[in-house]
Amino acid sequence: MSRLRRQQRGSGSAAPTRGGSRKGASLREGAPARPHALHLFGDPVEIDALRGRLLAWYDKSRRDLPWRALAATEPDADRRAYAVWVSEIMLQQTQVATVIDYYNRWMQKWPTLQALAAASLEEVNELWAGLGYYSRGKRLQEAARKVVSELAGRMPRTAEDLQRLLPGVGRYTAGAIASISFGQATGVVDGNVIRVLCRLRCIGADTSSPAVIDCLWNMANTLVDRSRPGDFNQALMELGATVCTPKSPLCRECPVKEYCRAWRRVEMELASASQKLFGKTTLVPDVEDCGTGGCPLCPPTAEPWDSSLGVTNFPRKAVKKQPRAERAATCVLERRGRLGAPEYLIVQRPSSGLLAGLWEFPSLPLAPGLQEEQQKEVLADHLRAWTRQPVQTQSLCFVGEVVHIFSHIHQTYVVYSLCLDGDVALDAASSPSRWVTEEEFHASAVSTAMKKVLKARETQRGAQSGRAKGSKRKRESKLGSAGSTSTGMQLSLRAFLRVQTPP
Numbered sequence: 001m002s003r004l005r006r007q008q009r010g011s012g013s014a015a016p017t018r019g020g021s022r023k024g025a026s027l028r029e030g031a032p033a034r035p036h037a038l039h040l041f042g043d044p045v046e047i048d049a050l051r052g053r054l055l056a057w058y059d060k061s062r063r064d065l066p067w068r069a070l071a072a073t074e075p076d077a078d079r080r081a082y083a084v085w086v087s088e089i090m091l092q093q094t095q096v097a098t099v100i101d102y103y104n105r106w107m108q109k110w111p112t113l114q115a116l117a118a119a120s121l122e123e124v125n126e127l128w129a130g131l132g133y134y135s136r137g138k139r140l141q142e143a144a145r146k147v148v149s150e151l152a153g154r155m156p157r158t159a160e161d162l163q164r165l166l167p168g169v170g171r172y173t174a175g176a177i178a179s180i181s182f183g184q185a186t187g188v189v190d191g192n193v194i195r196v197l198c199r200l201r202c203i204g205a206d207t208s209s210p211a212v213i214d215c216l217w218n219m220a221n222t223l224v225d226r227s228r229p230g231d232f233n234q235a236l237m238e239l240g241a242t243v244c245t246p247k248s249p250l251c252r253e254c255p256v257k258e259y260c261r262a263w264r265r266v267e268m269e270l271a272s273a274s275q276k277l278f279g280k281t282t283l284v285p286d287v288e289d290c291g292t293g294g295c296p297l298c299p300p301t302a303e304p305w306d307s308s309l310g311v312t313n314f315p316r317k318a319v320k321k322q323p324r325a326e327r328a329a330t331c332v333l334e335r336r337g338r339l340g341a342p343e344y345l346i347v348q349r350p351s352s353g354l355l356a357g358l359w360e361f362p363s364l365p366l367a368p369g370l371q372e373e374q375q376k377e378v379l380a381d382h383l384r385a386w387t388r389q390p391v392q393t394q395s396l397c398f399v400g401e402v403v404h405i406f407s408h409i410h411q412t413y414v415v416y417s418l419c420l421d422g423d424v425a426l427d428a429a430s431s432p433s434r435w436v437t438e439e440e441f442h443a444s445a446v447s448t449a450m451k452k453v454l455k456a457r458e459t460q461r462g463a464q465s466g467r468a469k470g471s472k473r474k475r476e477s478k479l480g481s482a483g484s485t486s487t488g489m490q491l492s493l494r495a496f497l498r499v500q501t502p503p
Ligand code: SF4
Pocket: 196, 199, 200, 243, 244, 245, 249, 250, 251, 252, 254, 255, 256, 257, 260, 261, 262, 263, 311
């Protein structure tokens, strides 16, 4: 057994377990296995040093982001918390680069909770359009209304109260708002933090398991800097986003590599390989496996350390639930607008459920196994209800299939187009509907999926007009060659006349 392994085991044996018992006692039958000290932060000197390194790096390397500027300069605590809250909700599942523009427009339009509370859901959806996960905007507004109407416009000041009182605010968002806006010393755990912590402490167990989640939250709460909690949390997330990235971590540039057990394992392997070149053999300790057996944080025995992966052995990839496949028929219904440009019919979705309140082309879910003719029939029926006029299946023109992945749904839109002559009276009894120009369509609260549908229709129109132009050119070229015969004859005639005309 190597010295390192002995040291690790030695420190582990002294670790107190739940109820203050010792390791030996904790292995009583039925007692849950307690994580080995290898996976935890227990040394106050190391914790202090790690905090210092991380904060110094953050002060020097952090990205300038609009929400950070607001959090640092806004003197009003409620406005500051609101600014952080909006950014945290927008950043869930969305890249920073995409969020910046949305965030700036949002804060310009609704700089306070009161302004957001007074907005309509339609306006919120319009600004959110394209950002995805639309329920986030809706829930943010609902919670803002609650703060204004029930809490006198005052944001709860602690992570516990934020999570308890505000709908849609989970543990992570509550921790982020409380630490960044109010300086509460509470940790946060998001995808970036999970990755960094799992690598720092060689955690290879399933990160969606309750035992691992608990451990990561405890670790984040232990590590968070007491005097600069907001900066510390942002630094940890920034490290995950820019240095400790999922596929190509920049370990050599990492400010906390000295405290990283995954990196230590890689370095030892490198050292061992170079010693082998000189004919020496050294044992590389299994630092990713604490060797206690049944450890809730070690990788499963069936998935041991893979040297070719280096530090990216951690965290273990979560088994993703496959999104369910769904199909819908949708129709780009067009008419000629006032200036001859096409106008499209869009209808509003119900106010709850997927894409609540957003606008879309008339669509309906398709039962599995429908043949093309049957799909057209159900779609024609659906359109009849909107337009209150007969729709022939033959007039539906197939555009193509558009696939869009929502978080849990693999959605295929079977797209048709239909051009209508004259004005069409819309059925006011159905959900709200309206005709829009292309520009109005893009300014409306429509999903990215519907933008893809319109693009498919425009591509089809381009191809159709290309074909029409092609056949027109063919006709003209036939006429042209007939004309050139004629021109040729004229030239011959002129030439004849020139020859015949006396000087
Ligand atoms: Fe991540 Fe590498 Fe830094 Fe460890 S040393 S925290 S793996 S970037």
